[in-house]
Amino acid sequence: MLPKFLIRGIFYVLVGWYALWINPFGIYDKSDLATQDAVYRLIAPFYDSAARDNILVILLTEDAIRDLYDWQVIAANEWPIRYADHGYLLGRIMAFKPRAVFVDVYFRQERSTDDSFRRMQAVLERFSKHYPVSLYFAGNFPGMSNSPIQKRLMEVGTLTINGWDGFGRAYPLKIGDAFTSAYLLYREACLGSEPYYSCHKKRLHEVSVKSGHALSIYWGSREPRPLFPEYRHRQTPCIGSEGVGWTLWGMARNLWHGLLGNMAETRERCVYHQTLFANELIGILKQGSPQQKTRLKKVIQDRIVFYGVALDGLHDVVSTPVHGQLPGIYLHAMALDNLISLGGNYIHASDDFIEYLSMGLWAGLALTFAWSVCRLEQRAPETYAKSAKTNPCAVSFEMLRHPVRWLRESSRSHPKTTLFLLGSLVVVLICGMLFVVLHYEPVNSVAFIGLLGTIALVRDSRLETAFVERFQCLQKWVRKVFGFRRRVDVRDDGESEL
Known part of the structure; x- marks a missing residue:
């Protein structure tokens, strides 16, 4: 029998592959264009x-x-x-x-x-x-x-x-x-x-x-x-713009308007x-x-x-x-x-290599998420982390005194949130490596981060529980069928395996 965390990981992988491959309602394509536009808009001042x-x-x-x-x-x-x-x-x-x-x-x-x-x-x-x-x-x-x-x-x-x-x-x-x-x-x-x-x-x-x-x-x-x-x-009516200061200002302005959703304000007229x-x-x-x-x-x-x-x-x-x-x-x-x-x-457009890499990257992220959440949930957090709701001032004081300990215990108290943030960081780093080192266009990091948030939300949901139960039943049926055939198998010398 497969362990429960692995079954959950398979469920997460299938959810992601459905979104990446089937592309329902064109959501993946739209987020892909949005990711590219956002990245290119941010780094445009650096192209000279x-x-x-x-x-x-x-x-x-x-x-x-x-x-x-x-x-x-x-x-x-x-x-x-x-x-x-x-x-x-x-x-x-x-x-x-x-x-x-x-x-x-x-x-x-x-x-x-x-x-x-x-x-x-x-x-x-x-x-x-x-x-x-x-x-x-x-x-x-x-x-x-x-x-x-x-x-x-x-x-x-x-x-x-x-x-x-x-x-x-x-x-x-x-x-x-x-x-x-x-x-x-x-x-x-x-x-x-x-x-x-x-x-x-x-x-x-x-x-x-x-x-x-x-x-x-x-x-x-x-x-x-x-x-x-x-x-x-x-x-x-254009005004010249040169210098490092102007470049950094342009990037900061694009980032600010992008976070506020006012992308029209960042359009260059020149x-x-x-x-x-x-x-x-x-x-x-x-x-x-x-x-x-x-x-x-x-x-x-x-x-x-x-x-x-x-x-x-x-x-x-x-x-x-x-x-x-x-x-x-x-x-x-x-x-x-x-x-x-x-x-x-030159910056290559996405090709079959990127498609396969995206599938493999998501499979690795999903399985790691399922295993890590299971491990973190098995560890009991410290007493002061449990008392965050009853005495937040004390926890804040401990956070300042022992930041590393606070991070460790917070990850145990909130495993899904912690892994979502870490997974998002990994996605951004991998996408950055593909752009800087392998010279590929910005990969759809928005979709990966959104999928990480989705599986964090469906953790322990009815849908996930139903999938795990059905998968376990399927395992029992497969073991029963193939186990029965193995028991009745007769060797060449006329003797049964039993």
């Missing part, structure tokens, strides 16, 4: 990489389109702008010789109302001949065939996988045999003949990236230095990467001073440029734990930043 000095985001907004139309630079006064307008802007960017340009505009089918696609293609071909700039275009989902205009784009650049399913908030690096946008740009940044100085010494080579490997994006919250303070966009709006780019080219034009050249030259749009009607946004919703172009920029600054030590 040199890689963002190699990255630039150029945005087309409604204000930018309106200004460019008023200046008679482009032909369209609203989205979508003409293909030739894209070609004009991209040509001006390529003239500053960036290392690579990623165009986060989805060209799938040629519009019947716009016959300027060949003009855009001709502009890109002409600039590609004069300037060694690698062009990457947002492509299809895996398995989709290329359209005619996408095939023409492949004559001047590279189409990348730019959509996927089944990865949640993680950013896949390779799907099937094809690499995604961020990794292709990482090759330009760190695996070429002239890698950036900001590249991590542990390179992430192609042979190390397997299909399905995904990056859990670590978002930063520090505002970059303004490129052109005189052109600062009126919708982003994006992590330097951003140049398309109207600012053209405005400096047309009317800027020589100093501004020189600065603009330094801003773009040899950088990886992300060209995208930020329009209310497109809904091309990404949800982040630090900033809330951002234009989708920043997802690619932040993923590239992580790869450059972390290299082979």
Whole structure:
């Protein structure tokens, strides 16, 4: 017969596995996202990489389109702008010789109302001949065939996988045999003949990236230095933040608002990467001073440029734990930043290893909890611990005089509470080790702590008692059946075992 504490442990294990594996009502997934958001929000002020000095985001907004139309630079006064307008802007960017340009505009089918696609293609071909700039275009989902205009784009650049399913908030690096946008740009940044100085010494080579490997994006919250303070966009009134004191203050503020449930108060208004709006780019080219034009050249030259749009009607946004919703172009920029600054030590998204580890971790915690509670309950607490209710002042005095003894006796008096706290500490330490040492995204520690609290509450409950009784009956039945078969077994020599 199995001991009673082991039967209870089996009950606790099954309860946890049901919550972790079956995931009723999606509770586990929601707590998993909540854990990741909370951790990333707390540590966001500590992310400060040199890689963002190699990255630039150029945005087309409604204000930018309106200004460019008023200046008679482009032909369209609203989205979508003409293909030739894209070609004009991209040509001006390529003239500053960036290392690579990623165009986060989805060209799938040629519009019947716009016959300027060949003009855009001709502009890109002409600039590609004069300037060694690698062009990457947002492509299809895996398995989709290329359209005619996408095939023409492949004559001047590279189409990348730019959509996927089944990865949640993680950013896949390779799907099937094809690499995604961020990794292709990482090759330009760190695996070429002239890698950036900001590249991590542990390179992430192609042979190390397997299909399905995904990056859990670590978002930063520090505002970059303004490129052109005189052109600062009126919708982003940001204030610079540097120094250890500001970093600690940001973490403390996020922790305080998180404990109060006011997470909206911790949303950062300022994006992590330097951003140049398309109207600012053209405005400096047309009317800027020589100093501004020189600065603009330094801003773009040899950088990886992300060209995208930020329009209310497109809904091309990404949800982040630090900033809330951002234009989708920043997802690619932040993923590239992580790869450059972390290299082979990038933060891995949860995979099968983490799933199996979670199951094993819970089994160990549950069995340890059941055994430890049984042992602590068998030990009688000291007299002064028993008198806590009748004479709390005396117990408080003893606590100050003998803190170690008080802790020992309190653990005997309140075994479930003690083990819940110790188990929670163990969970936090293990999750921290997985994040810091093994470079995995924050594991769902909230779910584990919640399960520890659940089994502490169901201890000696009717449900647990019923399970123990049924399990003991099952043991008796199994012993009876297999014991009977053993007694009637006849040996080969004709003699019975009895």
